[in-house]
Amino acid sequence: MLIGLIASGHILLESVPGLAKTTAAKTLADSLAARFQRIQCTPDLLPSDITGGQIWDQKTGEFKVSFGPVHANIVLLDEINRSSAKTQSAMLEAMEERQTTIGGNVYPLPEPFLVLATQNPIDQEGTYQLSEAQMDRFMIKDILTYPSLDEEEEVVSRIASGVFEEKAATNGQLDLEHVRWLQSKFKQVFIDRSIVKYTTYLTGATRTPQSVLDPRLADMVQYGASPRATIALCRAACARALINGRPYVVPDDVKAVATRVLRHRLVLKFQASAEGVTPEYLIEGILHRVASP
Structure with a gap:
């Protein structure tokens, strides 16, 4: 968020x-x-x-x-x-x-x-x-x-204590x-050209999955991600770098957001659904096979 x-x-x-x-x-x-x-x-x-x-x-x-x-x-x-x-x-x-x-x-x-x-x-x-x-x-x-059983127990305990009935204090918050x-500092985060090229390789691999994935898995992809996905990958990676206190992007930033950015942009064939192959599984395979800078 x-x-x-x-x-x-x-x-x-x-x-x-x-x-x-x-x-x-x-x-x-x-x-x-x-x-x-x-x-x-x-x-x-x-x-x-x-x-x-x-x-x-x-x-x-x-x-x-x-x-x-x-x-x-x-x-x-x-x-x-x-x-x-x-x-x-x-x-x-x-x-x-x-x-x-x-x-x-x-x-x-x-x-x-x-x-x-x-x-x-x-x-x-x-x-x-x-x-x-x-x-x-x-x-x-x-x-x-679903939350874990311990997390769910904590949720119930907090509700019982009335924590959600209290009005949130706004003093000292953003x-x-x-x-x-x-958002202005976000625009100043540096992303090297090699990392931009890495994001294009990732989205490109979703369009030509046969170049990086096993032929059986590659055949399950009907359509890959659009150029809007490459833009989103770069922007999300810059935001993650800023949240982590860095004025520059590292490849791990791209890898950390790749699944969230790409999962809804892959259109899979019915065969993938029948065999239980998910977009997340294919994206994980692409991340393992595309070399990072």
Whole structure:
């Protein structure tokens, strides 16, 4: 989440319900004193329900602009695949252009702006699957798994102690100006040309997997990652370097974010699903076979 915030990239979270995705997004917003909005996606959700619209004001005799929940610093799109393709398109346009158009006028979204979209891998009835082009708009996709038994016990203990009922203190925490400062420092992180070339080799290997993978595995890849993946790899690696206190990128930064950046950009054939081969497995194989600088 910090990598996405610093690098101005959006995040797609996939997990079963109840794994605190909303709590994580709200906690991040509270720690930054940022405006947070949660949008519960449903099949009848309209684009105007997200972006906003014009309302007739009888007192002034004019239309008044009413901004939608997307005009916030951190926006949680809960179960994005339950909204229609038209609504998904409106949201993804706001993510890419960082603006909305209401009544023919363009309104910029606040900065910083981070979208956390979630989708449920089970119970797919009545959902609208995101297309490959739409998935490509997200810088990072992370898959959340169940906590360990000890972690789950700790969660229950904290809830019982009332820790979530207390209002979070904002004194001494980062404000939005500090986030903008971090984003300006992010642009100054040095990434050597050899590491940029390494990222192109990684994404290139997803398009021509037969050059690095076993022929049986390579044949399971239908489409590889786009050039947007190379850009995302470099940006995510720079953000990770900054978080770790370094003004330069090392190959380990690229390796650490590669799976999160590439997993949703690989389109596999049905054969891969039938044999239980995942994008993560193929990406791991590519990382082992492509030499790093």
